[in-house]
Amino acid sequence: MRPLAFALSATCFWGAGPAIAGNEEHLIQLLESRQCRSCQLNDVDLTHADLRDADLNGAHLQRANLSQARLDGADLSGSDLSFTSLQGASLRGTDLRNSRLIGTDLRRTDLTGALLDPKALDQSHWDGARGVSQGARSHAGLHNAGVNAAQAGRWPAAEQLFNAAIKAAPEEPLSWVARGLSRGEQGKDDLASRDLAHAGQLFAEQGDMVKADQLKEASQLVYDTTNKTGVQSGNGIGSVLLSSALSTAQAIAPIALKALMPMLP
The missing domain is CATH 1.25.40 (Serine Threonine Protein Phosphatase 5, Tetratricopeptide repeat)
Known part of the structure; x- marks a missing residue:
């Protein structure tokens, strides 16, 4: 478990501004426990975050920045990752079944062993992605x-x-x-x-x-x-x-x- 001080320091990712994207309590919950089902985390910046084995089932992560994040073994099934940046992230063994990947940036990600629905990547950007399972991309x-x-x-x-x-x-x-x-x-x-x-x-x-x-x-x-x-x-x-x-x-x-x-x- 991570200390609260670390979780709160994550707010600096957004820089100065009158409002924090997403739900701050949900963000703290995620960073402390790595469990935040159905959380409201749209627009958050979690660049380089270590979220291995995190439970984000059904989470709302639209437009979030998860570039270079470590999400190995995480449960992102049923989550909304529309227009989210996962560029360069590690998604080894990540569960992405039933997730929304419309406009999602998956370029240069590692998807080795990731669980994906058939044709799941058809509306995403995946140039340079590694380990994509057969059937995840259409003809x-x-x-x-x-x-x-x-x-x-x-x-x-x-x-x-x-x-x-x-x-x-x-x-x-x-x-x-x-x-x-x-x-x-x-x-x-x-x-x-x-x-x-x-x-x-x-x-x-x-x-x-x-x-x-x-x-x-x-x-x-x-x-x-x-x-x-x-x-x-x-x-x-x-x-x-x-x-x-x-x-x-x-x-x-x-x-x-x-x-x-x-x-x-």
């Missing part, structure tokens, strides 16, 4: 994160995100196209060719023979370019595809990178 969320990485030129990161998107929805051809382009940008021409070919097969199964034929043509172009020269393209068959007059690049690449836009991470 669209993963694909869109790959789009962001691709647009920033971070092709290895884009490839990994499209990998995860494909695992979440292997029947979606757009992610196969996008991963193929990402691989092509890294000079992985053989893998890029395979991805484009498989995407074409998926489009064919969906009855879209125009895209299927375009992707077959693009896949063959990548394959021929590599095998005729005997040299990998190095800095980007993806660039060749994206900038050439080939109809596939013009018709498919923009779709692959921009079609799935319900929520960006």
